[in-house]
Amino acid sequence: MQKIRKKLHWLDFLILGCVIAFFTYVFVQMSGNLNYHWRWEKIPNYIFKYHNGRQEWFANLLLQGLIITVRVSIYATILALILGVVLGIARCSRNLVIRMLARTYLEFLRNIPPLVVIFIFYFFLAEQIIQAMNIESWSYKIAKMENNQIWEFFCGDMRRFPSLISGVIVLALFESAFVGEIVRAGIQSVDRGQGEAARSVGMSSFQEMRYIILPQAMKKIMPPMANQFITLIKDSSIISLISVQELTYKTAELVSSTHMIFEAWLTTAAFYFVICFGLSLLFTKLEGSK
Amino acid sequence: MSNTLPIIKFESVDKFYGNFQALKDITISVNAGERMVICGPSGSGKSTLIRCINGLENHNAGKLTVDGIEVFEGSKDIIRLRQEIGMVFQQFNLFPHLTVLENLTIGPIKVRKIPKSEAEIMARKYLERVHIPEQAEKYPAELSGGQQQRVAIARSLCMESKILLFDEPTSALDPEMINEVLDVMVELADTGMTMVCVTHEMGFARKVADTMVFMDEGKIIEVAPPEKFFSNPDSDRCREFLEQILEH
Numbered sequence: 384m385q386k387i388r389k390k391l392h393w394l395d396f397l398i399l400g401c402v403i404a405f406f407t408y409v410f411v412q413m414s415g416n417l418n419y420h421w422r423w424e425k426i427p428n429y430i431f432k433y434h435n436g437r438q439e440w441f442a443n444l445l446l447q448g449l450i451i452t453v454r455v456s457i458y459a460t461i462l463a464l465i466l467g468v469v470l471g472i473a474r475c476s477r478n479l480v481i482r483m484l485a486r487t488y489l490e491f492l493r494n495i496p497p498l499v500v501i502f503i504f505y506f507f508l509a510e511q512i513i514q515a516m517n518i519e520s521w522s523y524k525i526a527k528m529e530n531n532q533i534w535e536f537f538c539g540d541m542r543r544f545p546s547l548i549s550g551v552i553v554l555a556l557f558e559s560a561f562v563g564e565i566v567r568a569g570i571q572s573v574d575r576g577q578g579e580a581a582r583s584v585g586m587s588s589f590q591e592m593r594y595i596i597l598p599q600a601m602k603k604i605m606p607p608m609a610n611q612f613i614t615l616i617k618d619s620s621i622i623s624l625i626s627v628q629e630l631t632y633k634t635a636e637l638v639s640s641t642h643m644i645f646e647a648w649l650t651t652a653a654f655y656f657v658i659c660f661g662l663s664l665l666f667t668k669l670e671g672s673k
Numbered sequence: 674m675s676n677t678l679p680i681i682k683f684e685s686v687d688k689f690y691g692n693f694q695a696l697k698d699i700t701i702s703v704n705a706g707e708r709m710v711i712c713g714p715s716g717s718g719k720s721t722l723i724r725c726i727n728g729l730e731n732h733n734a735g736k737l738t739v740d741g742i743e744v745f746e747g748s749k750d751i752i753r754l755r756q757e758i759g760m761v762f763q764q765f766n767l768f769p770h771l772t773v774l775e776n777l778t779i780g781p782i783k784v785r786k787i788p789k790s791e792a793e794i795m796a797r798k799y800l801e802r803v804h805i806p807e808q809a810e811k812y813p814a815e816l817s818g819g820q821q822q823r824v825a826i827a828r829s830l831c832m833e834s835k836i837l838l839f840d841e842p843t844s845a846l847d848p849e850m851i852n853e854v855l856d857v858m859v860e861l862a863d864t865g866m867t868m869v870c871v872t873h874e875m876g877f878a879r880k881v882a883d884t885m886v887f888m889d890e891g892k893i894i895e896v897a898p899p900e901k902f903f904s905n906p907d908s909d910r911c912r913e914f915l916e917q918i919l920e921h
Contacts, residue, residue, distance in 0.1 A: 574764075574766070576762060576764050576766035577766060577768065579729050579760075579762065579766060580760075580762065580766035580767070580768070580825075581768075582727075582728075582729065582755060583727055583729065583755055583758070583759070583760035583829075584755070584756075584759075584779070584780035584784060584828065584829070584832055585752055585753070585755040585756035585780060585784040585785075585832065586752075586780070586783065586784055587752055590783055590784070594779060594783060595768055598770050599768075599769065599770050602770075
């Protein structure tokens with residue numbers, strides 16, 4: 384404590400004082416003027432709830448949403464990784480047409496607001512894929528089956544499967560552009576001589592990429608990729624707009640039915656923060672241990 | 674050597690980088706088993722010339738034939754042809770994420786589809802040949818420059834190619850390491866391998882070359898056997914160059 388106090392300048396105390404004053408003001412405003420009635424004690428019920436009839440605990444709205452957020456994020460990351468690697472390689476291709484297509488895709492995503500992109504992907508792509516592959520009736524069939532625990536574990540309620548799939552597709556397509564840029568930067572950071580050496584022992588471009596370039600690029604790609612994964616978790620809240628019932632969607636639902644605006648959103652914010660900050664600490668630690 | 678067939682044949686080859694002409698009307702051939710040393714001032718096009726042979730650079734005009742196969746941009750045969758041409762680079766270009774042994778075996782295993790155990794036996798044989806069998810399990814970064822370059826030589830030997838190209842193999846080395854690499858190259862020359870070597874090491878050239886080539890400004894100025902090349906070259910430009918580098 385002594386040490387910290389020595390490091391702090393009187394200006395630092397002034398800044399801290401301002402911050403505290405600001406939050407106190409907001410709090411006083413809310414409880415005084417808005418006459419807001421805090422009901423924090425209700426929140427745990429919306430995470431876990433005890434079902435009296437069945438005599439067991441079950442995950443309520445917020446936790447349900449959180450689980451779907453985690454699921455969507457993991458699947459979307461895997462898909463985005465695959466698409467992104469393809470895209471990154473395409474960006475470094477010797478073929479001009481391939482390079483241009485990849486660049487167009489990237490610029491399209493960079494220069495259109497995420498919300499608009501999400502809607503476009505949803506209506507133009509995800510919906511079409513789901514219809515074309517007849518996923519809807521297929522997932523209902525599984526939902527009616529008796530032994531569908533494995534499906535339920537990986538995909539949640541199978542009746543909501545089409546929405547999960549479109550969420551994953553939309554999010555993955557959106558993130559793939561950025562993953563692609565990370566991969567491209569990684570590939571281009573590998574010395575040119577490496578490719579020349581690979582080719583001079585007779586490797587094809589595929590072998591060159593697979594055995595020489597990508598393994599070296601991967602090392603440089605890992606830290607920014609970990610960051611991108613965290614960004615994806617945060618971005619996943621956008622897909623609440625296409626009715627994927629993830630954390631943000633469930634929170635909005637909770638707010639509209641109970642009017643616990645501040646408690647619900649603060650809790651949700653805390654969920655996101657704990658997950659993202661936790662992962663960020665974990666990745667930093669993993670990086671350091673290498 | 675006049676009775677053997679040319680294994681590398683340049684016929685009026687031109688190469689441009691944008692507006693800059695790097696190779697001007699190159700016509701030259703290398704016979705099987707011949708050892709050719711190319712020298713010349715920097716920027717004279719000697720590296721470009723050697724890199725055209727295995728298609729790392731593509732020429733824009735003229736005809737280049739290697740081992741009976743024509744080399745041109747987008748050729749489907751180039752991958753097969755490269756297996757017959759080993760190349761040693763100025764900057765070694767070893768694969769830093771692989772051990773020395775893996776550096777040597779990845780080509781034979783992935784390209785020639787030789788079983789791993791067989792490839793490793795071969796790799797150890799060639800490491801022995803370049804005098805560093807004890808370094809097999811290390812990573813390139815743990816070796817000295819001279820050792821790295823010898824690994825690079827062993828790597829191209831592992832492909833059991835017909836032709837070996839050397840692109841200034843000793844230019845990036847500390848002086849005390851140059852000889853260990855040159856010694857290995859001299860030993861290789863004695864095995865009768867076809868070698869094309871860009872270098873400024875004139876002592877080495879004198880010892881191994883069958884043919885000396887002098888290039889300047891993208892053109893071949895002089896082609897001569899070493900005895901004549903060093904004592905009595907035809908062109909003044911070549912004489913000047915030799916005086917400059919042989920003085921020291």
